[in-house]
């Protein structure tokens with residue numbers, strides 16, 4: 001099963017290396033990792049997607065927690081949560097099929113963020129299935145390049161993942 | 165008090181004073197020149213080794229004996245990389261160390277400057293934590309954090325990499341030994357509910373065993389352990405790292421488990437209905453085939469490191485906490501069960517399966533087991549043993565009677581040949597009133613043989629016992645058993661005459677090739693001041709038994725090892 005871990009880390013030099021290095025060192029498979037600032041200055045939040053059994057995830061979480069720079073580790077998959085990812089897709093777009101593509105983008109509630117004579121850049125947010133679905137449809141026109149941010153997630157409701 | 169500006173090098177030495185450090189182990193070089201210059205006038209002692217690896221092992225031996233962090237200085241680049249084996253060794257065995265390395269000046273970092281090595285990058289996987297000091301203002305906090313992290317929770321090595329220019333820069337020095345690190349809050353007190361469950365499990369058990377490890381020693385839990393064992397009449401098994409946590413000459417002691425453990429310990433773990441695991445991590449050398457390990461037992465696991473609980477073996481009653489505090493709590497609430505029948509069974513095994521005394525016929529040479537037993541008998545109490553790695557290490561664990569904690573120093577987790585001799589030097593400096601014996605092999609000793617100079621120059625009073633079988637014996641044993649006696653590159657032919665090497669360095673050298681010579685040499689060495697090396701010429705092809713083949717159940721044990 002896939003698990004999404006929220007990891008709060010002190011913004012210290014090497015902190016990211018310590019976290020990502022831990023995964024390769026202990027043979028855990030990271031599927032995905034996204035990092036950004038939190039409300040608290042000096043603390044970043046990493047959202048890490050890992051595949052594995054319950055026991056493996058427990059071990060991953062404990063090992064992460066052992067890192068001195070890691071303040072908090074929580075498994076968002078254990079509770080109801082919302083998860084999103086942002087993807088930019090550069091797709092071949094001739095004058096003749098632009099409106100077709102535009103329609104697909106609208107159906108997926110995406111945005112066209114750049115247009116050139118023979119390509120468009122599309123911005124799309126959502127979950128894994130949505131990303132795959134739109135990719136499948138756009139493949140038909142020729143996808144030139146994609147970039148994804150990696151998943152981020154929050155618990156549903158008013159509960160938060162705090163430092164302490 | 166008015167604050168005044170302090171230089172980086174002065175800050176480091178002041179921090180050492182505040183932390184009660186008496187001695188530093190190290191080796192100088194360009195990038196630590198300013199620090200060594202400061203050390204020149206400082207009352208803190210410094211042991212100059214002949215290879216940086218030895219500095220870490222010596223600091224490690226010192227730390228294992230005193231319980232206080234060992235401190236190491238080394239220079240950048242090759243100085244720092246030479247430390248890596250020692251650091252990894254300390255990390256695997258949870259030994260508190262604070263290592264300070266010089267680094268190229270800040271503006272040179274990342275340019276492949278002369279003697280630059282990314283030692284913080286290199287040591288991330290083998291330190292509990294490490295720091296690269298980026299500016300002088302953060303140095304005081306880093307120093308206090310390093311000592312705090314190394315010597316609290318599950319102990320471990322911490323490295324601080326200091327760019328050369330930082331030693332000479334100045335800032336206000338405010339040293340606070342009490343640190344608050346948001347991501348580091350070890351749990352010391354055991355969970356009350358879990359402790360109660362453990363108490364009940366002990367009361368209900370009919371075949372309980374205590375299985376203890378290095379955590380008992382690091383948390384000074386011996387007294388609590390003895391209380392538990394004796395009050396509830398529960399036999400005690402100790403891992404290699406745990407030896408000494410319970411007196412090795414008491415009837416309830418069953419020896420070491422696992423690959424070269426005692427038959428009784430392995431049978432007891434297999435038959436037990438309750439295992440009280442304390443400060444152990446269920447290493448593969450102990451559990452054998454994991455699926456068959458302790459199938460009949462409920463397992464209580466007490467450890468300071470939550471990540472060890474459930475890592476290798478499923479646990480019924482996990483208790484995260486300081487082993488000593490938790491054991492004391494257990495003893496307070498203890499309701500002993502009835503273990504009389506179980507002990508009867510155990511004593512039957514012990515009688516039936518004593519440790520083998522050697523299979524090679526007498527004309528093949530001295531029996532290594534005899535040598536270890538003589539060392540144990542003649543040195544008596546108040547002795548610290550440091551071993552190297554190989555057959556001699558296992559024979560030491562089997563035959564040397566270890567009575568007290570912190571008196572059996574060995575490289576357990578990493579299995580580092582070359583550990584024993586420098587660790588023995590560190591141990592002697594830590595405990596000048598104790599006898600110190602380094603039990604080494606003809607292979608291992610050559611990995612840090614250069615430290616004879618350190619020992620002689622500093623007049624370190626110790627005995628070096630080389631169990632000279634002319635082989636990398638432990639590897640040869642595996643080739644003997646699993647590779648059809650194809651002794652591929654395990655002969656130590658070409659080794660020097662160790663007696664003459666000792667003499668060349670200015671130490672005393674003795675040789676023993678039969679029982680009488682062995683006894684005499686040991687007596688003479690123990691009664692001579694300064695370093696004495698004894699070259700014991702033993703039967704080359706003696707093997708260590710009992711033995712459990714790797715990944716076999718631990719009760720599937722080859723008994724062997726005695727003359728027919």
Ligand SMILES: Cc1ncc(C[n+]2csc(CCOP(=O)(O)OP(=O)(O)O)c2C)c(N)n1
Nearest residue numbers: 554555556579581605606607608636637638
């Ligand atoms: C640094 C290092 N290299 C290699 C090994 C693998 N190894 C384990 S035991 C051993 C043989 C040690 O020989 P010796 O010191 O003579 O001890 P003996 O087994 O003969 O008692 C070797 C090579 C090791 N443990 N450490």
Ligand SMILES: [Mg+2]
Nearest residue numbers: 605606635637
């Ligand atoms: Mg040998």
